[in-house]
Amino acid sequence: SYSVQVCNAAGKTDNCTSSGDYANEGTQFLASGISFGFGPAESAAGGQSPMQQTIQTRFNSRGVPILLDGSGNTNANDVIYLTDGAANTFAISVTVGGHARVWRYDSSAWCQQ
Numbered sequence: 001s002y003s004v005q006v007c008n009a010a011g012k013t014d015n016c017t018s019s020g021d022y023a024n025e026g027t028q029f030l031a032s033g034i035s036f037g038f039g040p041a042e043s044a045a046g047g048q049s050p051m052q053q054t055i056q057t058r059f060n061s062r063g064v065p066i067l068l069d070g071s072g073n074t075n076a077n078d079v080i081y082l083t084d085g086a087a088n089t090f091a092i093s094v095t096v097g098g099h100a101r102v103w104r105y106d107s108s109a110w111c112q113q
Helices: none
Strands: 002-007 021-028 078-083 089-094 100-105 110-112
Touching: none
Parallel strands: none
Antiparallel strands: 002 021, 078 089, 089 100, 100 110
C-alpha cells in the first residue's frame, strides 16, 4: 500500500522540505499480485543507484523531486520497483526535471516503456 501526501506551505518557513505533510488521498492499495520489490534485476533502472528502493518521492512546488533531509536540494535517485506474480519486474523512475519514466526488466536489461 502507499499514500499520497500534500504539504500546506502557508506559513511554513521550510517550504515543505522537512515536516507538515498530511495524508491527502488516504491509503491506496496495489492491484492483486503486485508488490513493491526488486525482482530478478541485477542493475538499476533509468541510471539510478543500484537497487535503491525509494522510501518516498517528494516534489517541491515546481514539480522537481527533492531530498527528504529538509535541504530542498534536488534528488536524482528516485525509483520505485514493482513485481508481479509472473516474475515480471517494473520500475518507475523520476528525473531531476520531475518526469516519471516506466521501465520493464526483460531478463537482461531495463527497457523504457
